[in-house]
Amino acid sequence: MLNIELQNNVHTILKNIFNENEQILDFIKTKGAKIEYPKERKFGDYSTPAAMQLAKILKKNPFEIAGQIKAELEKNDKYEKVDVVKPGFINIFLSNEVLFHELKTIQEQKENYSKPKEQKEKIIFEYVSANPTGPLHIGHGRWAALGDTLSRILKWAGYTVFREFYVNDAGVQVKNLNKTVEALKNNEPVPEDGYHGEYVKEVLDYGGEPIDFFLEQQKQTLSEFRVEFDNYFSEKKELHDKNNVKKVIEDLKSKGLTYEQEDALWFKSTEYGDDKDRVLIKSDGNYTYFSPDIAYHKTKINRGYNKIINFFGADHHGYIKRIKAAVNALSEKKVKFDVIIGQLVSLFREGEPVRLSKRTGTMITLSEVIKEIGTDATRYFLTAIKADTPLDFDLALAQKKSSDNPVFYIQYAFARMNSIVKKAQEKNVEITFKFEPVEFQDAERDLIVKILKYPEEILDAAKQLEPHRVTNYLLDIATLFHKFYESCKVIDENDLNTTQMRMFIVFSVRQALETLLGLLGINAPERM
RNA sequence: GCGCCCGUAGCUCAGCUGGAUAGAGCAUCAGACUUCGAAUCUGCAGGUCAGAGGUUCGAAUCCUCUCGGGCGUGCCA
Numbered sequence: 001m002l003n004i005e006l007q008n009n010v011h012t013i014l015k016n017i018f019n020e021n022e023q024i025l026d027f028i029k030t031k032g033a034k035i036e037y038p039k040e041r042k043f044g045d046y047s048t049p050a051a052m053q054l055a056k057i058l059k060k061n062p063f064e065i066a067g068q069i070k071a072e073l074e075k076n077d078k079y080e081k082v083d084v085v086k087p088g089f090i091n092i093f094l095s096n097e098v099l100f101h102e103l104k105t106i107q108e109q110k111e112n113y114s115k116p117k118e119q120k121e122k123i124i125f126e127y128v129s130a131n132p133t134g135p136l137h138i139g140h141g142r143w144a145a146l147g148d149t150l151s152r153i154l155k156w157a158g159y160t161v162f163r164e165f166y167v168n169d170a171g172v173q174v175k176n177l178n179k180t181v182e183a184l185k186n187n188e189p190v191p192e193d194g195y196h197g198e199y200v201k202e203v204l205d206y207g208g209e210p211i212d213f214f215l216e217q218q219k220q221t222l223s224e225f226r227v228e229f230d231n232y233f234s235e236k237k238e239l240h241d242k243n244n245v246k247k248v249i250e251d252l253k254s255k256g257l258t259y260e261q262e263d264a265l266w267f268k269s270t271e272y273g274d275d276k277d278r279v280l281i282k283s284d285g286n287y288t289y290f291s292p293d294i295a296y297h298k299t300k301i302n303r304g305y306n307k308i309i310n311f312f313g314a315d316h317h318g319y320i321k322r323i324k325a326a327v328n329a330l331s332e333k334k335v336k337f338d339v340i341i342g343q344l345v346s347l348f349r350e351g352e353p354v355r356l357s358k359r360t361g362t363m364i365t366l367s368e369v370i371k372e373i374g375t376d377a378t379r380y381f382l383t384a385i386k387a388d389t390p391l392d393f394d395l396a397l398a399q400k401k402s403s404d405n406p407v408f409y410i411q412y413a414f415a416r417m418n419s420i421v422k423k424a425q426e427k428n429v430e431i432t433f434k435f436e437p438v439e440f441q442d443a444e445r446d447l448i449v450k451i452l453k454y455p456e457e458i459l460d461a462a463k464q465l466e467p468h469r470v471t472n473y474l475l476d477i478a479t480l481f482h483k484f485y486e487s488c489k490v491i492d493e494n495d496l497n498t499t500q501m502r503m504f505i506v507f508s509v510r511q512a513l514e515t516l517l518g519l520l521g522i523n524a525p526e527r528m
Numbered sequence: 529g530c531g532c533c534c535g536u537a538g539c540u541c542a543g544c545u546g547g548a549u550a551g552a553g554c555a556u557c558a559g560a561c562u563u564c565g566a567a568u569c570u571g572c573a574g575g576u577c578a579g580a581g582g583u584u585c586g587a588a589u590c591c592u593c594u595c596g597g598g599c600g601u602g603c604c605a
Contacts, residue, residue: 031545034545034546034547036547038548039548039549039550039551040548040549043548047547047548049546049547049548049586052547052585052586053547055585056584056585062585085548086548087547087548087585087586088585089547089548131605168605171605172604172605173605262603263603264603265603266603275530275531275601276601278603279602279603280603281603282603283603284603286603288602288603288604288605289604289605313599314532314533314598314599314600315599315600316599316600317531317532317533317599317600318531318532318599318600318601319600320532321531341532341533343533343534343598343599344598344599351539384541384542385540385541385542386541386542388533388534389533389534389541389542390533390534390597390598390599391540391541392539392540392541393540394539394540397540397554405553405554405567406552406553408567409553409567409568411567412565412567412568413568415565415567416564416565416568419564419565420564420565421564422564423564423565424564426564427564464545468542469542472541472542472543472552475542475552475553476552479552482568482569483568483569483570485564485565485568485569486560486568486569486570487569489563489564490564491564492564527565528565528567
């Protein structure tokens with residue numbers, strides 16, 4: 001990646017200029033020279049405030065430092081021009097040869113362009129994990145879309161990712177569901193602690209266990225949503241039937257991390273950062289919900305993962321510290337534990353709130369949303385916004401097949417590229433990619449520089465666990481492509497040199513867009 | 529009370545590991561189709577980045593406090 005290369009070059013220059021000064025070495029090791037993408041074209045393709053970062057440390061004039069760095073950078077012919085501006089910004093303009101070279105690499109390496117080769121950590125990533133007592137709702141859809149997208153991103157970034165859905169098939173809610181179904185079958189009123197939604201009646205025609213019905217239904221919905229899992233982990237079969245809950249509690253006991261108080265068994269979670277100790281076995285002899293969850297996380301550790309990532313709804317955030325405490329206790333702090341918090345989704349239609357209470361039966365299911373606006377649009381809207389931000393989702397807006405809708409905007413860009421290729425064939429314009437370099441138009445240069453950034457965007461998203469970055473980036477690309485399309489006619493039979501160059505750009509952008517859409521699980525249609 | 533999250537354009541949201549004049553989409557208004565798809569593009573307008581202090585060459589971004597909203601704070605799951 002050009003930005004990393006530039007950073008390394010700057011670092012090397014700094015070492016040379018300042019004779020391996022200790023402060024410099026420390027700066028390089030800890031912070032490093034920041035490489036930025038200026039908002040304005042006149043500030044270059046890349047920019048670094050490195051001189052200003054160092055001015056404080058070295059107690060020197062930033063403008064002078066910048067001048068020294070500039071002089072060295074200019075010796076590298078990859079950098080067409082290097083400017084020093086005002087307080088000490090260094091602005092770097094790439095040579096056209098470098099840009100063409102990178103575009104060529106994108107075409108050759110396809111989705112592997114700049115993909116990290118080294119193997120990173122083994123991650124077990126849990127998301128959705130809805131109770132199998134009803135259909136998935138839009139909130140689950142958010143975890144599903146973000147989780148699925150993030151796992152694709154993490155895989156691209158070199159992590160080994162195992163995607164898991166925890167099936168809560170052994171708790172009180174299962175009993176309550178069964179009681180509800182029993183009552184309905186006998187035409188009796190649904191018990192107070194039962195499930196009152198209309199959807200429960202769907203089970204009545206089903207022969208097997210109600211839970212299996214809903215689990216299958218959920219799997220079906222997820223499949224339509226292009227969300228896959230490597231494993232559905234049954235609490236009942238994997239934990240209770242195998243006695244794992246009891247075992248993990250014995251484990252904690254033997255480590256001296258439990259105590260009895262008021263007839264209950266407690267876990268000393270405060271020793272691992274929790275706010276208070278937690279009950280494992282209630283005074284009535286039953287496990288709390290927490291106990292099987294500890295056992296579950298113990299299996300994650302035992303299965304050899306060195307990083308655990310969970311996607312929790314915001315209503316479960318109070319639960320994080322105790323799980324983390326358990327993981328730390330059981331792995332002796334060797335396994336990393338990360339939680340992504342997802343805020344809730346509120347559904348609207350034409351500005352009017354749509355209720356989704358499970359109890360009232362007026363709930364809108366994920367399946368219905370997908371049916372109404374399609375998998376592509378649903379995935380887009382649910383991954384375009386940071387997981388941490390509460391999301392207002394307007395069904396009417398997402399359904400519009402017009403310019404209001406960014407999904408179509410992006411897909412249209414892709415379709416347009418294909419349309420150009422098709423046109424070239426119709427006109428018998430041979431695609432050779434042989435051309436003499438021509439000065440770029442602004443729209444061309446903007447598009448190219450943006451495209452070359454894509455591996456970096458994916459890696460950032462992976463590092464920060466923020467898939468929405470990729471979604472937003474995709475929109476930026478589409479915007480720049482449409483601008484390019486308007487101002488730079490690709491096929492011009494009177495200027496075959498420019499035609500070849502622009503075809504070359506189109507092929508590169510198309511390849512990048514295809515890779516990115518793949519990560520988001522959104523279709524890249526040839527035509528629309 | 530305590531803890532976590534949020535507060536950016538009329539609306540929905542980016543930008544937050546400190547950098548140059550705070551961005552996009554929608555909505556409003558004015559324009560562009562004999563030319564690769566107008567599902568597009570160009571332009572106008574729209575802001576005390578909730579507020580107040582602080583840190584520094586530089587703060588939407590970091591720190592403190594205040595206000596407003598959501599969630600959590602069970603021997604519930």
